[in-house]
Amino acid sequence: MKRLGFLLGAGLALLLAACGGQMGGKPLSPAVAVPEGPRVTPYPDWKSGNADFECRQAVVTFDGAYKIDPPTSGTYPLDTYGHQVTVNFSPDGRYVDWSSNLAIAAVIVKGGPGANVYLYDPPATSGIGLRSPDHPTSGQIPAISHVAFCWEYRLSAEKTAETRYTRQYYWEIHKMGDRSELTLSAGQVFPVNYQVRVAVSRFEERDFAVRGTITLRNNTPIPFVVQSVSDLVSPDMPASVDCGPLPRTLEPGQSLSCTYQAPLPNKEARTNTATATYVRQGQERLRQVSATAPVTFGEPTKVVDGQVEVFDDRYPYGPLGSVAAGEAPKTFAYTLNVGPYPCGNQDTSYLFTNTASLRTNTTGSTATSSWTVQVRVPACAQGCTLTQGYWKTHTKYGPAKPRNSTWDRVGPKGEDTDFYRSNQTYYQVLWTPPSGGNPYYQLAHQFIAAKLNQLNGAATPPAVAEALTWAEGFFSAYTPSGPFSRTLTHQARTYASILAQYNEGYLGPGPCSE
DSSP: OOHHHHHHHHHHHHHHHHTTSBOOSSOOOTTSOOOOOOEEEEESSOOOOOHHHHHHHTTOOOSEEEEEOSOOOEEEEOSSSSOEEEEEEOTTSSOEEEEEEEEEEEEEEEETTEEEEEEEEEEEEEEEEEOOOOOTTTOOOOOOOEEEEEEOOOOEEEEOOEEEEEEEEEEEEEEEESOSEEEOOTTOOEEEEEEEEEEEEEEEEEEEEEEEEEEEEOOSSSOEEEEEEEEEETTTEEOEEEOSSSSEEEOTTOEEEEEEEEEOSSOOOEEEEEEEEEEETTOOOOEEEEEEEEEOOOSOSEEESOEEEEEETTOTTSOOEEEEGGGOSEEEEEEEEEOOOOOOSSOEEEEEEEEEEEEESSSOOEEEEEEEEEEEEOOTTTOOBOOHHHHHHSSTTOSSSSOOGGGGGTSTTGGGSBOTTSSSBHHHHHTSOOGGGOHHHHHHHHHHHHHHHHHTTOOOOHHHHHHHHHHHHHHHHOOTTOOOOHHHHHHHHHHHHHHHHHHTTSSSSOBOOO
């Protein structure tokens, strides 16, 4: 042990002796108020003897005594019940610190002709900087010759504190699609993209409580009678305690275990203190022993509706998935096909409504959110048109899905049917760019789209029908390499423009949704 600690203890002891003999029984830090400690009584002429004799001389009520002589640092057994004391003497032998697992009522420090008696009330388990009184002639602190410990046996107490509370989650769901209106031709299928967002709207915490055990142990040779046990949660909330029938006698080596529980208003940090009142068997003087434990809350011990299962009533593959509270918010993205619908003698409207829902895992609570797409299907005689870009991508080669089955009506091989004298298929011609402004491909692209629109049920105004007839004669007579006169090139581009207006909905029945 460093001498500085002993000098601090010694200086403190001298200061307290000058102020009435009070000295702390715990280590002190600079600039910290001195805690209340033992009462120090100096005996200038001390009569040495065995430990029992010296404790009686100190006028101490005690059950046991132990004397360390000569003063040697170390750990010493106090009895056969596992109690011991550890002492550390300063290098100059004038100061001693001590600690014990048994509450000590008095410590006698002998040095020179006198002794200091340190009386602890209530009994303590440690002390620092203890010393003998000044020498009466020299005024110096004599070296310690021996130390005696006096104790009165008491019950010991310990306790646990286990917190509990419930957390319940409340959920919300929101569904939206990337389309709310569509115009479809008869038999057309259109993919709509959806997103469903699931989140925790709030959570509620309740049923706060603390519970635990209070254990009283009689690690002494004396029987004690436990009269009562109480438990208090700060600031002033009593707990219900169950110890079985009381009073109860605890023989040496026996223990008593009690349970307690208390509801709490919230999960603020608190202190929980258990107090037992008892007497020595055959005596009436009441004694008390206490034990404390912190009341702190962590994660909830019970979770209600901590997870949900998410569904869509039109999703063909089962649930969309599950979401735990720790994963929320979470968004599910998926695609559903709208259509096909039949056409009628006049424009027909349809509503495509689908509903996403969630179901909680504990209470089975549900929440829903719907999205509606309003679909217009033109009259059978009218239909609607789609652009060449649509027809290029909705083939069996993709990339868009689903394939439009109208391609099957072009010819026996669908999009792989030979296109007139081009030595290419319809699909290949549609994907061949008109390099250098080639009028053949400029017209062919719009012609193929217009034919598919016509086959798909779109009405063809006279100007469009004329353009289609002229184009069929053109493709029957020419190949992509021509040659094309200026007049022929002009005619091909003119009819290509008419067909483009038709395909894009500026001429004829109007555009379908893509």
